[in-house]
Amino acid sequence: MKFTLKIWRQENAKAQGRFETYQLDNISADCSFLEMLDILNEKLVNDNISLPVDTITFDHDCREGICGMCSLYINGRPHGPEQGTTVCQLHMRRFNDGDTITIEPWRAKAFPVIKDLMVDRNAFDKIIQAGGFVSVSTGGVPDANAIPVRKEDADLAMDAAACIGCGACVAACKNASAMLFVSAKVSQFALLPQGKIEAKERVQAMVAKMDELGFGNCTNTYACEAECPKNISVENIARMNREFFFSKLTLAKRESNGGGVG
Amino acid sequence: MTQLNSKIPQGPLAEKWTSYKTHQKLVNPANKRKLDIIVVGTGLAGAAAAASFGEMGFNVKVLCISDSPRRAHSIAAQGGINAAKNYPNDGDSVYRLFYDTIKGGDYRAREANVYRLAEVANSIIDQCVAQGVPFAREYSGYLDNRSFGGAQVSRTFYARGQTGQQLLLGAYSALSKEIGRGHVELFHRREMLDVVIIDGRARGVIARNLVTGELERYAAHAVVLATGGYGNVYFLSTNAMNSNGSAAWRAHRKGAMFANPAFVQIHPTCIPVHGDYQSKLTLMSESLRNDGRIWVPKKKEDAEKIRKGQLKPTQLGEEDRDYYLERRYPAFGNLVPRDVASRAAKERCDAGFGVGTTGLAVYLDFADAIKRLGKHVIEARYGNLFQMYEKIVDDNPYEMPMMIYPAVHYTMGGLWVDYELQTTIPGLFAAGEANFSDHGANRLGASALMQGLADGYFVLPYTIQNYLGDQISVARFKTTAPEFDEAEKNIRGQIDRLMGINGKRSVDSFHRQLGHIMWDMVGMGRNAEGLKKAVTAIQELRKEFWKDVKVTGKKDNVNNELEKALRLMDFLELGELMARDALHREESCGGHFREEHQTQDGEAKRNDDDFKYVGVWEYKGENQEPTMHVEPLNYEFIEVKTRNYKE
Structure with a gap:
């Protein structure tokens, strides 16, 4: 599957944030959403092999829907399009080939952004x-x-x-x-x-x-x-x-x- | 040579703990206020210990790697927690829980520790209920129980399929209470990178602030490591992504000995691997084996057709199915211990009877249970697990049997501790999965939660006082001591070195490669040739890592790549020690299966004459061969037998 990703990048709590666009190809439908981001991060490391680059920071841990660490706001919905599912349990088969996906951090006064998609809860x-x-x-x-x-x-x-x-x-x-x-x-x-x-x-x-x-x-x-x-x-x-x-x-x-x- | 003194109290087995408590040193309330304890880790063991220390009046500092103590990986434990309450009146007792645990561990655990574990288990259930943990109940209002592997009684308490979550939230709420009262100070998003030793005693730690990148110093009279296991050395495991072995490994490099590193639990019921991009494996609770039946096709042709998608499992008649656990182990059937079930699955798949597209899967089938009990009962018992399976695999387990395969799950090995849970560094304690103490060569289901909470609520609060009893006149430590400077300088050097390599390969690519070496050669089946190869392969990979790794990002900001690189550099050393330990242990016991040592029908062949001991490794310096010490295991109260789950 192929995706265009618009991802919120923000250096730290005080910096100005912005959306960056990334292209991803050859993603398996069985891949989880976070694994898709892993692939993107590894690609960032490999593609920019001599340039200074920073991978996309996001909170995650158990990857089985129980620790509550993952916190992505996907296409305007917390944890994305699937009802009753954390991001780590969301799979790419829930999207259409060629989709543009917008990924933001939680937005709330009480949850300030730490970096990129990571917030302080x-x-x-x-x-x-x-x-x-x-x-x-x-x-x-x-x-x-x-x-x-x-x-x-x-x-x-x-x-x-x-x-x-x-x-x-x-x-x-x-x-x-x-x-x-x-x-x-x-x-x-x-x-x-x-x-x-x-x-x-x-x-x-x-x-x-x-x-x-x-x-x-x-x-x-x-x-x-x-x-x-x-x-x-x-x-x-x-x-x-x-x-x-x-x-x-x-x-x-x-x-x-x-x-x-x- | 360091003498290993396990400090097991004298006297009959059932009286040892009482006798210890009666004679140990205590610290009076006024003096407790003058003493500081650092607890690293906020899972069941760490949170329970920190909360208890706070209640007792000590000053406690807690370091937590995540954004909140509630994220610790204990939260993911599904099935339950054991205790010998004997509520179902089915013949359980403290002795029987002790016996099952020792036997389940294939007689490689310390008798006195395991008995104490069984003894305090009942108090854990009482404590958790008092905290408001919503355990499953009967219509009478009393607590419900279910069965787990390796036991013939129902002694497992549970909260749906989320027992770990509920127990952790119980400990987290107790910890939060103490933080609110000001007895415990919490430092979140901190990762411990070294133990600081002053005059031979652990007196502090250095941690990296994962938000600012700063290296921070913490001083105390005693340090407790409750930092979990090292299963992620295999890259793919059921552990959370942040779980790592670094705290334990760095303590090991500072002189804490490491016991039985080769003892790793491979859990039989996990969702099979599906692709190269996979980041972790998902466990399906052992409790499913209460009602699910495990099978593969009886005929290779059928298995082949299933793999090609030409045949569905539901189309196979009873006569064409091989319920291999029920066949091989009639007395325990589908509820044999984990090591036995995992090996049996591997044996069938290696022999060509595996299913799934890769042939590395077996069925866990609920059709009989649904027929017998109705879909609603199965849904009430395992609903969330079935849902999780469906989300990952995209297949409905109510209609199609689940596919499962073994995966790395838990590490029985860990820091060597004595009866007081103290490592070979005075003042440094290890609790929960981070220590080696209670599970021998194989852990029984629902025993990890029991051990974590036992260590945290009911063991350390006593034993740490025995240590601190003669520390009351020791003044608070300053973090300006040269030992702190030295430790911090070393870590700064490591970080600069990692970030300066600027090689061509990502951290994950090295980790994945290490994982393959470990799984192939230090996994479910091990042999001398493979293990020797593994030692060399890991050494080479380590050299390659230090030459060619690329760590992106900045050191003074959030940097996941740097975090992963720091953990991997430790895994690259720990992996080698695991292979060495596995190589030296010329026997099969529990999760450690040496292919050279098996019976004619493929069962593990233990060698009690030569290996009835704990293998305890001492660090000798970078790229130096480690030395092994031995703690003999003396079974005074039980007879050591060959494990038999057949009759």
Whole structure:
């Protein structure tokens, strides 16, 4: 197969970016999208054998759709044209021979570009650090079966926990909102007895951190759900909103003692 | 010569760990605040250890190669985690989990370590449930279990096909909690390039900031390496692209000995290789062997027709199929351990019965299970795996049997550690896949997650205190010490040298070539002739690399080519050591199959008289022959037998 690639190149966070055009030929339909970029990079090295050249930087790691590292905005869609798929699981057979493909990084205020197609998603870690956990220390916990969980609740919690933290929801949203990501974590714990104890503090702390980091608001376009490679449902956003308002009304003041959520 | 002291506690097997904990040194809370620990790596072992150290009150610095700890390759583990809870009431016990693991490892692991692993496994499940890990449950609300290879009980806990993800996110959330509380400091997009040794003890590391290219210095009272395995030496493996052996290898060059480097696990159920451009191989979870049946055509003509696309597997009747695992190993059938299943697949394909366009594939067939249980049950159990298969292969596994072939998956070998998980460099610890400690010559399914979390949550938090107990009066280290200067200068030199070669070949072209050498000669079947050839071929390739590699980009910016070149220069040395270790071990055991040492029916032939030991290698300098030391394995509590999965 043959492709024309328009790829965003940007030397570093401060530099001005631009699109560069590249031609690729003889690409197998079974080749994955990232393997296609590998081929392009190797070609850049080989073709410019005596010129100073820099390969195209993009984040990637497991290449089996679970680490959440890959983050390409392809032809105007996070992770490209295939529903429920990360870029690393996207194959060239999903494109037509001769296609022009535009590749950009995630674009959001909270995800600044580091270089080319690589962005900084550290903001997601900071949201989790604000409360995306159960405050249990290692050791001193009861037997696993002493905490029974309704199968339906466990399954729903698992649906939410399947989030890979890639940031496609933010990239898809016109407001660059992180609501789907945050609500998935809030929901996982709100649905489980282990997480209920700190549920009120958790949702408040995580939402506050999300706002502080410059993510936008949710205006219910559901673009996040449509583009999520793990099909995380917007029902989680509804659940988080419920948790948020309920906790706002009922939250007792807690003295900050260095422990607990927030 | 360095004496290897495994520091196994005295006393009966079941009491060793308790006895150790009772007598070890502790550090009181006020002193913990004065002590610094560096943890390199944020997979299950690293994240769990760092979180636990933080909770205990130590000052912890964590280096993470990715943009977030949640990306670590532990996340890709699919099937599950073992523990001897015996919830299904099917006869499991700590002893049985220990026994299965030792036997699964083909009697090449240390008894005391494996027993401790089995002993703390139950606590891991308790811990993860308390963290909110959404394990699969029954309608009763209690935890569900399934079976894995090498066991006759159901002891594997799982979270759909994403158990590694959920356990890692559990450890990541515990780590995040400690970062939020200020006990742990996280440095992301950092790659460790050297251990700094002061007065014979590990006191820090040098890391490259992968965004700015700066070399950074970190000092501490102790250093923990939880940097994973070295499977990517084969270029193609199920490991993530960033997984590499450099942290362990660079520690080895500084004096940490390397144990059993030849012990590599080749996983039987992976999606077969499909082209030269391929960058990695994808695993299909071992749990699929619970319900899938493995077969090839009984007749060579049929196999040939299938390869040419003239016949579909579904057109072959039962009488024309060879369910070779069920035939050869009636007692364990499709659930034999990984090394056995991989070799059996290779044997059938080498004999001309393989399928797929290349002839290097066998079938994993769910037709019977779908008939017996219904499609919805199979979908609930393995839905995401089937979906992944379909995306990659473009074939529907509900209708057509899956095609699978073995691929490099895990490295049992690693840095030699004693019972305390301390390497031969005092103050340098190794945990998880980075050490060699628990899996012998073959790891059982669902045991890697168990070991990573055991090391991180329940072993290191104790044993590191025994080391730090007499370090409380040692003041914080400054990174201005000459040892830091020296280490940094060396790395700067390596980087300048790599970038100055300006040769004609890409980094990947060398890596691919190394991968071919390793797979062909240090892969599933090994022999003396091939291994000798491999040693020479790798030495030559290494020379070629240093003459002709082209590393593009800048050193003070993000530079993937430089990152890959730095890792490859280490793989080019490690690969040779693997071949040497494989060559010296004149026996077949676990994943190490020497073609000269097999029984008449093709089973591995172990040599306990001469090789019942851990091969421990000492680095002697660049292009020098390494020296091998021996840690004898004494089995006091179990009888060493020939592994038998037939009856």
